[in-house]
Amino acid sequence: MKRESPHDVWVGLRSNSVSDNVVEIASVPSTVQTGYGPVRYALDEIGSPRLLIPCTWIDGLETLTKLSGPSLSVRLSSLQGRDGRVLYVDLVLAAPVLSEVFAELCQEIMSRIASGGNPGEAVASTIQDFRALLADPKTQVVDESSIGGLIGELLFLLKITRNGAGSAAAWTGPMGQRHDFRTSRGSVEVKTSLRKETTHIHIHGLEQLSEPAGAPLWLAHFRIERSSSGRLSVSALFDELVAQGVPPEELCTRLAVMGCNDPYSPAWNASSYELEAFDLYAVTEAFPKLDTLSFRGGILPLGVSGLEYQIDLSFARDRLIQGSDMEYVIEGMSE
Known part of the structure; x- marks a missing residue:
């Protein structure tokens, strides 16, 4: 026939x-x-x-x-x-x-x-x-730093929803908020490094490490490394979050704002990674940073329209949060 x-x-x-x-x-x-x-x-x-x-x-x-x-x-x-x-x-x-x-x-x-x-x-x-054959032929290659940054934020979301919180509501960065995650208990800014040994992170603007009014700010630092058999990818983390109870429509809305219209896109899954380390820091006045209080009136000097700088986290080891204190922060962000 x-x-x-x-x-x-x-x-x-x-x-x-x-x-x-x-x-x-x-x-x-x-x-x-x-x-x-x-x-x-x-x-x-x-x-x-x-x-x-x-x-x-x-x-x-x-x-x-x-x-x-x-x-x-x-x-x-x-x-x-x-x-x-x-x-x-x-x-x-x-x-x-x-x-x-x-x-x-x-x-x-x-x-x-x-x-x-x-x-x-x-x-x-x-x-x-x-899926790979149906990828948009016009899709541009996604910069690895963007992939790594998204993986870091998904990893933190995974941490705060592991006890059944089942919501992406705390993931506020994609929705135009100052920090990546925020609840009534405080805010978290997430940074991801693509090498295990690195201690340097990039900060964009004065607001990124400015504490919210009346609430603490923490910095979550993930260190991941590329691995051909790595367990971390955008698609794998998306699936794990959905399995953990996070509504896929909430995730897709936030992913789209970050430029990822399809969590299974080959462009956003070009590499897989392994988690090498995770650190959480309290961002206080003693933390090495520039913020709105670093300049008079919180305004950059005349003629300076933007500010980006690096922080060496080896100078912030006394701000590390560990053990039960770290669990307290993560549970607080699960509201």
């Missing part, structure tokens, strides 16, 4: 030469059945290739929409048919240059369904397997 070509079917739909008029949009059935009807080829409003996988509602089905990325839209659509409305997992290609890959993705999904696979599981597992 000749294998049907998704490309040929979509071309036929564009020319209006084929459509069985079974559902409210122009579509044609494939030879694959899910138990709720045939998988259908269709087009979206602008003619992009589309695959409709009929299914029934089960708890967790909506999580499939989280698999959307810059090149692929995954949604749930209820379409009117001859015998009533039918629920579909609705896949639409968003990057025309990847049409061949999308066709292969659709064929693999149908192959897994034809072999007895659950429709939702077939969609999820196939998209995960094709």
Whole structure:
């Protein structure tokens, strides 16, 4: 039996030469059945290739929409048919240059369904397997320091949600706040170094190490090193946070603000790392820093529009927080 070509079917739909008029949009059935009807080829409003996988509602089905990325839209659509409305997992290609890959993705999904696979599981597992191939071809390489910085913030979020806090609300930096994390108990600024032995960190502006009014400020310093078999990556930490109870929509909102529109993006997962060390410092007047109190009126000298500087943390060892005191701070940030 000749294998049907998704490309040929979509071309036929564009020319209006084929459509069985079974559902409210122009579509044609494939030879694959899910138990709720045939998988259908269709087009979206602008003619992009589309695959409709009929299914029934089960708890967790909506999580499939989280698999959307810059090149692929995954949604749930209820379409009117001859015998009533039918629920579909609705896949639409968003990057025309990847049409061949999308066709292969659709064929693999149908192959897994034809072999007895659950429709939702077939969609999820196939998209995960094709994730690298579906990456936006226009995606720029992400600077490693940006990847490392994001990993550090995700690591700290992991620490403060490990006891079931289950929220990203304390992660305020991406939402335009002065510090990376803030609760009623205080604020935390996170810095990440990509070498185990480094003691130098970069500070951007006078506000970054300025204490919030009436509350303490701490500095969390992660030291990570690249490893081909490392357990730390943006995608791995995202999965761990979701498994820990943090709502994925909260995470995705903050990640997008930081430029990471897809936690599984190859650009943001170009390297993996291992955690070498974690230190927590109390940022007090004795901490080596420049802040708004370092200049008269908290204003930079005339003609100076910005300030960046380095701190050598070896001069702040007496500000280290350890043991039960560190646990107290982390628990306080779990509110």
